[in-house]
Amino acid sequence: MNVKNFSRAALLLTLAGTLSADQIIKQRLQVVPAPQSAALLLVAVQAPVDVPDVEPLRSTDPARTSKPPKKQKSMPKAKREEKLSLLNGNTISGKFMGMNGGDVLWKSESFDKVVSVKGADIASLELSAPDDKGGAATSTIELVNGDNFQGNVVGLDAGGMTVETWFGGKLKIAREALGAIRPGREQSNVLYSGPDGGPDAWMTGNRNMGQQPRPFNAAVQPAAPQAGPNELARRILGRPAGGNVARNGINSRGWDYVGNGFVAGSSGPILGRKDIEMPDKCRIDFTLQWFNYFSLSVNFFSDKIQNEYTGSSYSIRMDQSNLYLYKYVNNNQSRVGQNVQSNLAQPRRKVNVTICVDKAANEISILLDGNLVKTWKDTSFAGKGNGLLFTSRSSYLMRLSNIRISEWIGALPEAGAEAEGNGKADFVRFKVGTTTLTGKAMTLQDGKLTFKSPIFGDRPLEMDKVALLKFANKAGNTKPGPGEMRAQLQGNGQLTVKILGWAEGKVRVSSPHLGEAQLDPAVFSKLEFNRHVPRKTGIGSFFAP
Structure with missing residues (x-):
């Protein structure tokens, strides 16, 4: 031609x-x-042309049917590979077979038999997620040393608190070890939670290079490496020197899946999916970590995920200073309402983000670390699809993890409500309104908290109306003691423990605040050994929990 x-x-x-x-x-x-x-x-050039992603036209009129909406199904998780990481930087894939004393028993295709690896040489142990484990929990329990886990509060008195858990039965916690209780964990339908063990159905590409999202196992070939690639970035991404790295050792064409999260190190990488049917009241949670600076856009209810500017959707743009809401209607961009400060300047390097959407009310809210920052109200709802798209807008390293999509029950804390109390007295913040109480939590039984306030006296409170019960105890020592390891828990949470024994499907542990307990090993997602020993440079250096 x-x-x-x-x-x-x-x-x-x-x-x-x-x-x-x-x-x-x-x-x-x-x-x-x-x-x-x-x-x-x-x-x-006779190269294949991608066919545009065209959605069928949908009527905006209400459907004339008496049938209730279908129950959304949760997305199946990929099976996570078990890995043993050593302090010298080496990683071995295989199967965890148990522990003998302080050593780990490990099976691998590279060995002709089960081998014993010295505990003193181990950095971490990643375990696969078991099937059909876990149970309903109504609260998150936080301890003064930073440990946290989910459970159901059985009771609270002057001596401490008893919590029922699926992995350890009833656990007794001394009163002075209590940091906070965050009740009312939503029992809504969780549509997706991950990534866990692999990139799942997420796709990646690069808007700046015109690369549309593709599955990770079919992603476009990365660019040829530049001379003198950055060794630190290579280790962060778990890649050897050679053709799998680009500018400064970072995959500049897309996001990388690393350690149950996604990492980007340039401006332009996009990460998206559109296979989850988002409910009319939707909650999107994720953890964002960054190094030095970040700029991120999150598009949701998108009908197209080629890039952040196409189709019809909403987009929250966030950086260390501000939060903005944009809407796109047939590729046309406009601002919704006013921006608001994010207050995420250094030394902050991590935040838990929650986006709550109410389609019927045309309202979108954002919470940072559980605190309501802003609610925007639009005149009509612009989103026309089920797409979710993350776009890196800066050249610094950032990481996304703990992504969760669920139905939202509709409750929000009031913006400007006092967040955590003054630390001198126990503190209660309610789910609705700006009212807070200071005083002392006396007892908690059958979902009812007796709270003694200097103004109101003893006052009974329904825990299902409480967003936070913060205890006046000072933060404890977070440095690891001799022989202690950090156990990251399946789903969410962590515990500091010493492993006393591991046999017959049970793990006997000692904890500085739980005492001795017998736990189900299925609760462990990752065990971090020898925390007092400096690690080789890697992703943990930037994105430690």
Whole structure:
């Protein structure tokens, strides 16, 4: 095809709305520098053209049916591979077979028998997630040393608190070890929780390079490495030197799946999916960590996930200073309401983000670390799909983890409500309104808290109306003691423990605040050994819990 005819074809396709002129040029033309004696040539390349992702037209009128909406199904999780990481930086895949004393018994295809690995040489042990484990929990329990886990509060008195857990039965916690109780954990339908053991059905690409999202196992080939790749970045991404790294050792074309999270180190990588049917009242949670600086956009209820600017959706743009809400209607961008400060400047390097959407009310709210920062109200709902898209907008390292999509029960704390109390007295913050109480938590039984306030005296409170019960105990020592390891728990949470024995499907542990207990090993997601020993440079250096 000569240049004149190709130009006519390009014009027709552009006018038809099938492809933009920019897309055609990127997909069908390659600019080739000609010899000095010749003019610049445009050569048509017969490369395959991606068919645009076209959604069927949907009526905006209410459906005339008496059938209730279908129950959304949770997405199945990929099976996580078990890994043994050593202090010297080596990693061995295989199967955890138990412990003998302080040593780990490990089976691998590389060994002809089960081997014993010295506990003194181990950095961490990642365990696979078991099937059909876990149980309903109504509260998150936080301890003064930073430990936290889910459970059901049985009772509280002057001596301490008893919590019922699926993994350890009834656990007794001394009063002076209590940090906080966050009741009312939503029992809504969880549609997705991960990533856990693999990238699941997430796709990645790069908006700046015109690369649309593709599955991780079919992602576009990364660019050739630059000279002198950054060794630190290679270790962060778990890659050897060679063709799998690009600028500064980072995969500049997309996000990387690393250690149950996604890492990006350049501006432009996109991470998305659109296979989860989002409910009309939807809650999106994720943990964001960054190094030095970050800028991130999150598009949701998107009908297209080619990039953050296409289709119809809402987009929250966030950085260390501000939060903005944009909406896109058929590729046209506009601001919704006013921006608000995020207050995430250094030394902050981590935040838990919650986005709550009420389609019927045209309202979108954002919470940072559980505190309501802003609610925007639109005149009509712009989102037309089920897409969720994260876009890195800065060249610094950032990490996404603990992504959770669920139905939302509709409760929000009031913006500006006092967050955590003054630390001198026990503190209660309610789920609705700005009212808070200071005083002393006396007893808790059958979901009823007796709280003694200097103003109101003894006052009974329903725990299902409480967002936070913060105890006046000072934060404890978070440094590891001799022989202690940090156990990251399946789903969420962590415990500091010494392992006393591991046999017959039970783990006997000693904890500085739980005493001795017998736990179900299925609760463990990762065990961090020898925490007093400095680690080799890697992702943990930037993104430690």
